[in-house]
Amino acid sequence: MASSSVESEQDPEPDEPTFRFDQNNTSSQSLLSGGGSGYESQYGSLFGTIAVVGIVLVAAIITLAVMLSSCGQNSTVNVQFKRSADFCSSFRLNIELNNMQGRALPGTCDAEIFEYVHGGQYIKDVEMAVNSARHYLKSLVLEDNQSFGVILDIDETALSNVFLYQNGGYRSKEILDESFGRRVNTNTAAPLLPVLDLYRELRAANWSIFFVSERPESALKLTVQNLLDSGYEGWRGLFLRSAGDSESTVQAFKSNNRIEIEKQGYQILCALGDQWSDIVGPATG
Template identity: 30%
Template sequence: MLQRAVEGLTWFVTKILNMEVLVKKHSTSLPPPSPSSSLSSETKDDDDNAYGLSWRLAVEANNVGPWRTVPARCYKHVQSYIMGGQYQNDVQLIADQILAYAFHIPLSSDGFDAWVFDVDDTCISNINFYKAHRFGCDPFDSGKFNEWMMKGACPAIPSVLGLFKKLIERGFKVFLLTGRDKATLGQITTLNLHSQGFVGYHRLILRRGEYKGESASKYKSEKRKEIESEGFRIWGNVGDQWSDLQGFSLGNRVFKLPNPMYFIR
């Protein structure tokens, strides 16, 4: 009985709502967005999201050549990827993969088992900067980015901080290898890392003057080669840029963290 009463009332309400639509359709005031235009805007959002997914996958698999800005139609997708939690999920799964690998490595007692991490968007995050620059859709502004780095306010990427600590606990010597300029950014970078919990690493390597203008790939390869020539065995090499993971002296395995916001050669 109750069910039928509800059905009857629902039918009645639906009828009245339809009448309201008819009244609106025939009014002379400015029409609201029509169902067809809102549908096509939804379709556009779906298309842009599908495109964003494809573009991001292609970037992470290194299929896209050097790129300067995120395509404008990927803005919403990248924003929701970064701010909606999936970026963090993706980093966590990779950190889990790294740990699973690291804990099967037969460590020597000589203290020469090493691990290399990049710094920006590997250990500490620049998302707060990129949030204000349309997640990489705006052209890169090196002046503003320098100002941002000088604040020393990059937060730790939690999954990577956890991984970093576990690798040190396990006995690896951790090297942090960054393209940041030693003269101008050395002190603030050290402070930023320490304040975020990155303590106990073996060495922080910043870019000295003689490597100015060198590609990240070549500069980092040469630094890793130096680490190896000291006798270290690089078991893992972790970065958010393919230029962290290409060249020579790469280490036994490389791990690419996601970064759909910018590209460094």
């Protein structure tokens, strides 16, 4: 299998770790204790939340009738704006539900996307998803003689690029792919802080953490530096996509690497990412 695996040489020592692991206790126990802390589809990362432990957080109520209001001639500007907002909300929800397979995003939604990303809701959704993972991991009672693994995606999971987009820059696939390549090659992605907090807690509890990303293998050195500069230290493995993987789907690439990790003796109990490929298929926890 063509992939690149790199182990971080540095190990963090976070102060007062939230998660604790007693390695001297040979009985079954809760691994986690304490309180929490504060390109298949690029649009899933702009609109959606992080997919956690096979659970994608989506709205509980789906609006079935969108943009089907009356076509009367007396529509006001406010009504037209509401129709646009309703349409964009429905578009966002269907992306989260994986119903929108293409990348085409209506230009009428540019303002709504900008507000979602820069108005605070995006980071709130990330925090809620990460807290769901945290609560799940705290609930586990496992034998301490096993090697436990957590899988993380990189872009829009460990690192964030969405705040670099400007209004009107979300729609074109060509623009997205080009800007993504530039960012990878200039080491500009910032840490997504709720994920970084969870990462440090897991490392303090002696979990083995692996990064599986569709970033190209040619960006390995810059990716390692970007992760280290952002505070991600002490990971067990980093898997990037080599030229030999370019013909496979993203899901197949990520699934194959997760299987390889389990063949190395690790038990994957959690997978976090912004794409369905991060939680669909074998070895996702």
